[in-house]
Structures are given as structure tokens and as C-alpha cells.
Amino acid sequence: MSSKPSSVVDALATRQTPELILDEGRMLRNVDRLRAHLEPLGVTLRPHMKTAKSIEVARRVLTGGAGPATVSTLKEAEELFAAGVTDILYAVGIAPHRLPRVQALRAAGCDLSVVLDSLEQAEAVVAASANAPIPALLEIDCDGHRSGLKPRDPAIVEIGHALVRGGAHLRGVLTHAGESYTARSESELVAFAELERSAAVDAAGLLRQAGLPCPTVSVGSTPTAHYARNLDGVTEVRAGVYVFFDLVMAGIGVCQIEDIALSVSTTVIGHQPDKGWVIVDAGWMALSSDRGTASQAVNQFGGVVCDAAGKPYPDLLLIQANQEHGIVAVRPGSGARLPPLPVGTVLRILPVHACATAAQFDAYAVLPATGGPLQSWPRFRGW
Amino acid sequence: MSSKPSSVVDALATRQTPELILDEGRMLRNVDRLRAHLEPLGVTLRPHMKTAKSIEVARRVLTGGAGPATVSTLKEAEELFAAGVTDILYAVGIAPHRLPRVQALRAAGCDLSVVLDSLEQAEAVVAASANAPIPALLEIDCDGHRSGLKPRDPAIVEIGHALVRGGAHLRGVLTHAGESYTARSESELVAFAELERSAAVDAAGLLRQAGLPCPTVSVGSTPTAHYARNLDGVTEVRAGVYVFFDLVMAGIGVCQIEDIALSVSTTVIGHQPDKGWVIVDAGWMALSSDRGTASQAVNQFGGVVCDAAGKPYPDLLLIQANQEHGIVAVRPGSGARLPPLPVGTVLRILPVHACATAAQFDAYAVLPATGGPLQSWPRFRGW
Known part of the structure; x- marks a missing residue:
């Protein structure tokens, strides 16, 4: 209402x-809509708080009070953690100079995980994991949009081994179909969702074949989250702007x-x-x-x-x-x-x-x- | 240095x-450059604080501690006034619902003036001037960029009379050559500066011919402020981004x-x-x-x-x-x-x-x- x-x-x-101006009634309908779509697909929703940046919105969006949540800055992580959210994924490739802040949050009780796509970053995470292991996900590039390793790149296994050998935690793989914003039809949206799923599942398979752990297989963008028909092998979905929507989303x-x-x-x-x-x-x-x-x-x-x-x-x-x-x-x-x-x-x-x-x-x-x-x-x- | x-x-x-990152040395050179250009032209510089939005920058930019200054929001006016700036021009067309905040600043001792280009706004300013006159400048459109009355529009005199008759203060005219951002040569920049000057001076002449006061003739944009060769009839120049400059200004x-x-x-x-x-x-x-x-x-x-x-x-x-x-x-x-x-x-x-x-x-x-x-x-x- x-x-x-x-x-x-x-x-x-x-x-x-x-x-x-925020119309809370519309927001709650949007939140319910994605929850209802994902529930039968058997995945966890990990909302991205980069759009809302608000504790009051987080309380209405996060499925549990403690998360899970996705963030784009450590500032978001610090604010959410101060409000009781403890399961947080920082989904922008980790810069080595940020690792002390990551460790400070983890030492305070926040289960914060980081994302990376290079051996250089893995080595920095390993170095920062000496006393307390940091969990890391490998970023996979499903559509050429931005960051990430190609789904069958042998470097995935190499970096995975470097993390595990060095004493960090390898928590899994993550991808984001940023190119789904260019979709022009329902069939394209469905195809982008499948591209995202298969890239993440392929990369997870590489790790597991090499005897490495991959508990988390994380995908998501607002367009693909709504048009995913099958999420076999995926454990969680991320989306952010769906809470509010906008004219770009209406245009798609x-x-x-x-x-x-x-x-x-x-x-x-x-x-x-x-x-x-x-x-x-x-x-x-x-x-x-x-x-x-x-x-x-x-x-x-x-x-x-x-x-x-x-x-x-x-x-x-x-x-x-x-x-x-x-x-x-x-x-x-x-x-x-x-x-x-x-x-x-x-x-x-x-x-x-x-x-x-x-x-x-x-x-x-x-x-x-x-x-x-x-x-x-x-x-x-x-x- | x-x-x-x-x-x-x-x-x-x-x-x-x-x-x-702000390089203070470069900023001070930019500030000196425009001061040195305008001084021999016999005009007052009224820096626009919409770019900087900072008391520390204002202290280095304003020619006197108390102003004059230009702002684009009442929030900027309130912040500057709290720091001792008392001569402030609010250079965005006045919305009637903002007049109580304008009056509160004036009652506290801030010489805040407003800008308008319609009889509707003049009537609102008159209504709010019942106990304490509000000074207003008429906005003139010199180049079709945005707001303002054409320099020879008879409405200039009509609105001027409405202000004076109603007990507000008619402080003068103001124009801004926003289209100077499209200039592609020095001669175009010089021409935009003259367009700005002549539009403001023409409008001031209309008011004075009608027996109305026009103490202030205010022009300005960063490109025209730097390329004005002659400012006869102009009393003050406004500019904002010159303090920092940017790639758009370098491109011009x-x-x-x-x-x-x-x-x-x-x-x-x-x-x-x-x-x-x-x-x-x-x-x-x-x-x-x-x-x-x-x-x-x-x-x-x-x-x-x-x-x-x-x-x-x-x-x-x-x-x-x-x-x-x-x-x-x-x-x-x-x-x-x-x-x-x-x-x-x-x-x-x-x-x-x-x-x-x-x-x-x-x-x-x-x-x-x-x-x-x-x-x-x-x-x-x-x-």
C-alpha cells in the first residue's frame, strides 16, 4: 500500500x-518481487547495498538481520556492520592498501569477504592473512564488461592454489553480467542470466577438479536476477537497484x-x-x-x-x-x-x-x- | 609554489x-590570475562559491572577508554567513517557498539578494518584503542559455516597477553567458563577453530610462570573465570554476x-x-x-x-x-x-x-x- x-x-x-523522495510501498513490492522469483530457484539473495546506502532500507531488504549483504565500499561495510550486519561481501577487486581495514572489520566479528582476479592481489591477501585468514572469491568475467578472469582461464586454479597454500580462505567464485544492461528483449535477458550462471559454474568446476574448495558460486545483476530461469550450481544471487528501480531498468x-x-x-x-x-x-x-x-x-x-x-x-x-x-x-x-x-x-x-x-x-x-x-x-x- | x-x-x-586532491598552489595562481585581469577593468569580483562549497577555499578566494560572494543554494549562503560572509547574491531564480529562509538570513544581518525574471516571483518577493525589503536583481538572458528576460523586453520595466511599488528593493540586473562554454576560439570568447556586457548594460538602461534604480550590473562566467576586454557599465563579475579549472575549461x-x-x-x-x-x-x-x-x-x-x-x-x-x-x-x-x-x-x-x-x-x-x-x-x- x-x-x-x-x-x-x-x-x-x-x-x-x-x-x-522514497515511496516505501513501491520499494517493498519490488523487494517482495525478487524474493518471490528467487525462492523457488533455491538460491540465497545477497542484496547489494551500494544503491541504498541506508540502514533503514537494509532492514527492509536483507533477508536476515545479519545479512547476507553485498557492498561496493568498505565504508558501506563499516556502516552495515555497526548496525548488526555481519555477513558481507565486498564486491570490488581488493586494493592491497585496504586490507588493514578488512582485517579490522573481521577482527571485530564481521564475516567480510573480498574479491580478486590476479596473483598480485592473492599474494597481498595471503600476506595479510598471516594471523587471521581472509576469505576471498575469484572474480570471473562472463561478458567482457569489466574485471575478472575468463571462466576457463588456467590462472583461476593457479590463484586458487596460491590462496589456499598461503593460508587465506578460498570461498568461491563471483561474476556479474554488467552487459545485461544493454539487453533489448526478454530472450536476451534470459540469455545473459544463463551466461552468468554457466561462467560461474564452469569456473567453480575448474577449482573443484583441481581439488580446491568452492563453497560459494555467486552471480547477479538486477536484470539477470529477474530473468534467471535456472540457477543450477549457483549458491547466491546479488542485485542492488531492484530495490528502487529506475528509468534504465524500465527501458530494459x-x-x-x-x-x-x-x-x-x-x-x-x-x-x-x-x-x-x-x-x-x-x-x-x-x-x-x-x-x-x-x-x-x-x-x-x-x-x-x-x-x-x-x-x-x-x-x-x-x-x-x-x-x-x-x-x-x-x-x-x-x-x-x-x-x-x-x-x-x-x-x-x-x-x-x-x-x-x-x-x-x-x-x-x-x-x-x-x-x-x-x-x-x-x-x-x-x- | x-x-x-x-x-x-x-x-x-x-x-x-x-x-x-586540491593543489593549493595552483588554486592560488588561478585566483590571482582572474583578480589581476579584472582589476584594471574597474569591476568588483564576486566569486561563485558553488564549485568550492568550502569555507577554507572562500577565505582564499573572496576579496574581502565579508564577501562579496555568489551562491547557487541557500545552504551555501547559510554556511558562508556562519563563517562571516555577509554580502551574498543567491543567483538561482527565487522559488517563493524559499523566501522565509531568505528573510531569516537577512534578519540575522546577511545582505542576501535574490534573482528573478517574472512578475509572479516579483509579487512573491513583494509579499515577503512587507516588514523588511528584500533586494532583488532581474535576470537577463544574453544568449538563450537558460533563464532570464531578453535585454529589451518591456517586462523588465514592468517587473522593476512592481518591485519598487511593492516595497522590495530593485538592486539591478544580472546575466550569465552559459553558452560561452561552447566557444571554440579566443575571438568567440571575446564576443561572448561582449554579448554578456551589452545585454546587462542594455537592460540596466531600460530600467534607468523608466526612472528605476539599477545600482548593480552583474555579469559573468569563467570563460567570459577571463576574456572580457571592456566592461564599461558593468559593476561586478561573477565566476566560479576558475578557482580550480577543469578539462572543459582547458578544452575551451x-x-x-x-x-x-x-x-x-x-x-x-x-x-x-x-x-x-x-x-x-x-x-x-x-x-x-x-x-x-x-x-x-x-x-x-x-x-x-x-x-x-x-x-x-x-x-x-x-x-x-x-x-x-x-x-x-x-x-x-x-x-x-x-x-x-x-x-x-x-x-x-x-x-x-x-x-x-x-x-x-x-x-x-x-x-x-x-x-x-x-x-x-x-x-x-x-x-
């Missing part, structure tokens, strides 16, 4: 803009516009009638400069513009953004009519990329699922 | 990454790469040798998604990659960025050689857009102009 439109409009009318077809739980409130501060422009007080400082839908079938520019209740206006977009100014106009060529939006009108803009937009704010202004006044949930940031 | 390269390298080797020709005072430190965390990729721990979370040089003659992608001492590698760029991962590679087609950059190497990346990159951090790690250990200068954020 979400807050009633009329009460939302009343609540936003008395607040400063821009704010990061993973969600509907109506599922997007985040928006940025803004106020009309001017007009350029000759150009059909409405000037608002949300620029890239509030929304980020992410233009992730520019390469999709439907370019949503800087975001979809909604009324204060959260209902999108037909073909009304944030077409340009400066630091604290946004320019709202109808989609070029759409023929849609610009609604009357006098100075002072409060609007809400759906984000292109939820992770990037949320990062511009220190708190969520939450529309509670049970109704009632907006609540403030702090966000953390930094590294 | 800047810190010695060898001591910088030593200092960075022991720190976490990514950090926002307003500065050299060697003048850029900001960089982001990062650590090598992996390689994809087949692709010529070096993976680093600075993604868009550290650098922003701004790609402002993509439309310039030389596309610098996500930033120019330097060694830890701050010296650029030939044609080495951040070619892609995810949230916490950056991909470093040589410029496509350049034929440059990828230097050996083992895991753990510390690099520094020059920002495409200093305002956007700085906004991703809560503090500057400052290389002091006089040498010595790095210092931390906090940044403020939010609205």
Missing part, C-alpha cells in the same frame, strides 16, 4: 526542494515506470515560453549527470517529470540540467502539450539511474507504506 | 583512495591542463591485458558522470590520468566508469603505449567538470602551497 496521492501532495507542498523492460520507488521533488522557478521551457530547481546536483537511457530505444534524457502525486505527465522530460537548474520540456517531436505549470508548482522527477541520483542526497524523504507524515532516513557516503 | 612531486607521491602512498582554452588544481586519487585494482585496460577504484561515484568534453575538439572521456605526482601520462584516459570501477586505457587511435601500472599503483585523474567531481566528496585533501603534510578542508552540500 502506498500513501494516498492527495496527502502526498499536501505533504510536499510545505517542504524545501529538491528532496529525494525489467520494471514498469510505475514501479520506480525514487523521485526527486522540485519547484518551478521560471519559464521561457518561446521555447516551451519550464525552469525547475533540480539540476545535475540533485539528479546526477547520468544519461543511461540515451542509448536505449526510448531516450528519457534527464528524467521523466511527474506531478507532485507521482503521476507522469505525458512525454514531459527534464531535457537539460545545469548545476541547480533543470529545463523541463515535452519530448522533442512528440507533439505533446506542455501543461500549465506556474512558478511554485511542485513536481517529481523519476531518475535515470537510481544509484547515481540517490548519491546526491544525504537522506531519503520517505512516504511510509502505511501512510502518515514523511520520515527522514539518513544515507551514508564516502569510502 | 606547489608541493614537491616526490613528497606528494610519498604522502599519497599512505592514504585511502579515492580522495579529492581558458586554462592549460597544468592549471587544473583538482584531481581524484585512485589505486590500480586490476587489468584486462587483452583489451589494454587498467581497472582503478575510482568510478562515477568519485568522478561524476559528467562528459562535458565529449562535444569539444578533444574528447577527454572521464578524465586525464596522471601519475601520483600529478604529471599526465601521454593520451591516458579514464575511458569508462561504473559506480566504483574506472577503466583506464590509452586514447582510442592514438597509438600511445600503456605504461606499466601494477596493482596498487596510485594515480590521479583530472576532472572533466570540477563542480560535479568536487560534489562527490565531503572534503578536500589539500597539498598546501607551502609544502608539508596534506590537510583536510571540509565541503558542505545539500540545499
Whole structure:
């Protein structure tokens, strides 16, 4: 259940803009949807907290109070651990200079694991494991997106041996189909999910054939998590932006516009009638400069513009953004009519990329699922 | 004077990454350069603090301890006022719901002025001026960039009368040649500066002919501020990014790469040798998604990659960025050689857009102009 439109409009009318509005009802539906999809597939969900960066969101997303969780920075790990989350995977390739912070968290009782894809990193982890073994997963490159070893690279076994021989813990393999963000159809999404699964399972097989342990086989991205049909051999799935969704995910077809739980409130501060422009007080400082839908079938520019209740206006977009100014106009060529939006009108803009937009704010202004006044949930940031 | 390269390298080797590194020596040179250019032109410099958002930077940039200063948010005004800055121009069109905060700052002793370009806003300012007049400047559109009234629009006089009649203060006119960022030659930069000057002076003339006051004639952007040859009739110039400069400004020709005072430190965390990729721990979370040089003659992608001492590698760029991962590679087609950059190497990346990159951090790690250990200068954020 979400807050009633009329009460939302009343609540936003008395607040400063821009704010990061979180519709808790939509968020809970998104969380339930992925849980329900993964449960029959027999895998653990390890939500990625890099999008939310919030203890209040973590409490509603993590399947258990203690995790499991995925993070993209040690700052996220430290904040979550301070709030009682103890099973954490740090899913960005480990930089040797971060190992003292990893050991400090582990010594305090956090089961923090790290990720690597080179012998150099394995040697650093081994050196830091002298008194207390650090668990490490090998990163596998399933789709050429970024980091990782190819699924059948003999270096997988070599690095696995180096870890075990040196006294670190080899916890398994991990992959992420970042290229699934380029998918253009359901069949492509299903294929990316299978690519992810088979790459991780192949790499796990290499380790096991060599007599090495591989208890964890971790895959995931929001698109593949929702379209995986078969996860045989996989033990856990990671996903992050599914909690909120955004216009990039809607463009891929993973969600509907109506599922997007985040928006940025803004106020009309001017007009350029000759150009059909409405000037608002949300620029890239509030929304980020992410233009992730520019390469999709439907370019949503800087975001979809909604009324204060959260209902999108037909073909009304944030077409340009400066630091604290946004320019709202109808989609070029759409023929849609610009609604009357006098100075002072409060609007809400759906984000292109939820992770990037949320990062511009220190708190969520939450529309509670049970109704009632907006609540403030702090966000953390930094590294 | 800047810190010695060898001591910088030593200092960075022991720190976490990514950090926002500020070379104070370069900053002070940039600050001196614009001061020296404007002094003989007989105008006041009103630096825009939206880029720096820092009291320590403000102390080195503002010509007097009390200002004058320009801001893009009331949060910046409140922070600067708390630090003793009392002459502040809030240069984003006023939203009526912000007027109580404006009045609170003014009641506390801050000479805060606002900007508007419509009768609706003027009426709101008049209504809020009942007990204490608010000073307002009329925003003029000199180049079709964004907000403002055309320089000869009769509405200028109409709104001016509405302010004066209603008991607000008409403080003058303001314009900003935002389109100067598209300039491709020195002659275009000079022409944009003159466009800005003449638009503001024309609008001021309209007001004065109608018997209205116009004490302030305010122009400015970093490109035009540096290329103005004649500022007759102008009383003050605003600029912000000149304090740090960035790759967009270097692309326009307003500065050299060697003048850029900001960089982001990062650590090598992996390689994809087949692709010529070096993976680093600075993604868009550290650098922003701004790609402002993509439309310039030389596309610098996500930033120019330097060694830890701050010296650029030939044609080495951040070619892609995810949230916490950056991909470093040589410029496509350049034929440059990828230097050996083992895991753990510390690099520094020059920002495409200093305002956007700085906004991703809560503090500057400052290389002091006089040498010595790095210092931390906090940044403020939010609205």
C-alpha cells in the first residue's frame, strides 16, 4: 500500500526542494518481487547495498538481520556492520592498501569477504592473512564488461592454489553480467542470466577438479536476477537497484515506470515560453549527470517529470540540467502539450539511474507504506 | 609554489583512495590570475562559491572577508554567513517557498539578494518584503542559455516597477553567458563577453530610462570573465570554476591542463591485458558522470590520468566508469603505449567538470602551497 496521492501532495507542498523522495510501498513490492522469483530457484539473495546506502532500507531488504549483504565500499561495510550486519561481501577487486581495514572489520566479528582476479592481489591477501585468514572469491568475467578472469582461464586454479597454500580462505567464485544492461528483449535477458550462471559454474568446476574448495558460486545483476530461469550450481544471487528501480531498468523492460520507488521533488522557478521551457530547481546536483537511457530505444534524457502525486505527465522530460537548474520540456517531436505549470508548482522527477541520483542526497524523504507524515532516513557516503 | 612531486607521491602512498586532491598552489595562481585581469577593468569580483562549497577555499578566494560572494543554494549562503560572509547574491531564480529562509538570513544581518525574471516571483518577493525589503536583481538572458528576460523586453520595466511599488528593493540586473562554454576560439570568447556586457548594460538602461534604480550590473562566467576586454557599465563579475579549472575549461582554452588544481586519487585494482585496460577504484561515484568534453575538439572521456605526482601520462584516459570501477586505457587511435601500472599503483585523474567531481566528496585533501603534510578542508552540500 502506498500513501494516498492527495496527502502526498499536501505533504510536499510545505517542504524545501529538491528532496529525494522514497515511496516505501513501491520499494517493498519490488523487494517482495525478487524474493518471490528467487525462492523457488533455491538460491540465497545477497542484496547489494551500494544503491541504498541506508540502514533503514537494509532492514527492509536483507533477508536476515545479519545479512547476507553485498557492498561496493568498505565504508558501506563499516556502516552495515555497526548496525548488526555481519555477513558481507565486498564486491570490488581488493586494493592491497585496504586490507588493514578488512582485517579490522573481521577482527571485530564481521564475516567480510573480498574479491580478486590476479596473483598480485592473492599474494597481498595471503600476506595479510598471516594471523587471521581472509576469505576471498575469484572474480570471473562472463561478458567482457569489466574485471575478472575468463571462466576457463588456467590462472583461476593457479590463484586458487596460491590462496589456499598461503593460508587465506578460498570461498568461491563471483561474476556479474554488467552487459545485461544493454539487453533489448526478454530472450536476451534470459540469455545473459544463463551466461552468468554457466561462467560461474564452469569456473567453480575448474577449482573443484583441481581439488580446491568452492563453497560459494555467486552471480547477479538486477536484470539477470529477474530473468534467471535456472540457477543450477549457483549458491547466491546479488542485485542492488531492484530495490528502487529506475528509468534504465524500465527501458530494459525489467520494471514498469510505475514501479520506480525514487523521485526527486522540485519547484518551478521560471519559464521561457518561446521555447516551451519550464525552469525547475533540480539540476545535475540533485539528479546526477547520468544519461543511461540515451542509448536505449526510448531516450528519457534527464528524467521523466511527474506531478507532485507521482503521476507522469505525458512525454514531459527534464531535457537539460545545469548545476541547480533543470529545463523541463515535452519530448522533442512528440507533439505533446506542455501543461500549465506556474512558478511554485511542485513536481517529481523519476531518475535515470537510481544509484547515481540517490548519491546526491544525504537522506531519503520517505512516504511510509502505511501512510502518515514523511520520515527522514539518513544515507551514508564516502569510502 | 606547489608541493614537491616526490613528497606528494610519498604522502599519497599512505592514504585511502579515492580522495579529492586540491593543489593549493595552483588554486592560488588561478585566483590571482582572474583578480589581476579584472582589476584594471574597474569591476568588483564576486566569486561563485558553488564549485568550492568550502569555507577554507572562500577565505582564499573572496576579496574581502565579508564577501562579496555568489551562491547557487541557500545552504551555501547559510554556511558562508556562519563563517562571516555577509554580502551574498543567491543567483538561482527565487522559488517563493524559499523566501522565509531568505528573510531569516537577512534578519540575522546577511545582505542576501535574490534573482528573478517574472512578475509572479516579483509579487512573491513583494509579499515577503512587507516588514523588511528584500533586494532583488532581474535576470537577463544574453544568449538563450537558460533563464532570464531578453535585454529589451518591456517586462523588465514592468517587473522593476512592481518591485519598487511593492516595497522590495530593485538592486539591478544580472546575466550569465552559459553558452560561452561552447566557444571554440579566443575571438568567440571575446564576443561572448561582449554579448554578456551589452545585454546587462542594455537592460540596466531600460530600467534607468523608466526612472528605476539599477545600482548593480552583474555579469559573468569563467570563460567570459577571463576574456572580457571592456566592461564599461558593468559593476561586478561573477565566476566560479576558475578557482580550480577543469578539462572543459582547458578544452575551451581558458586554462592549460597544468592549471587544473583538482584531481581524484585512485589505486590500480586490476587489468584486462587483452583489451589494454587498467581497472582503478575510482568510478562515477568519485568522478561524476559528467562528459562535458565529449562535444569539444578533444574528447577527454572521464578524465586525464596522471601519475601520483600529478604529471599526465601521454593520451591516458579514464575511458569508462561504473559506480566504483574506472577503466583506464590509452586514447582510442592514438597509438600511445600503456605504461606499466601494477596493482596498487596510485594515480590521479583530472576532472572533466570540477563542480560535479568536487560534489562527490565531503572534503578536500589539500597539498598546501607551502609544502608539508596534506590537510583536510571540509565541503558542505545539500540545499
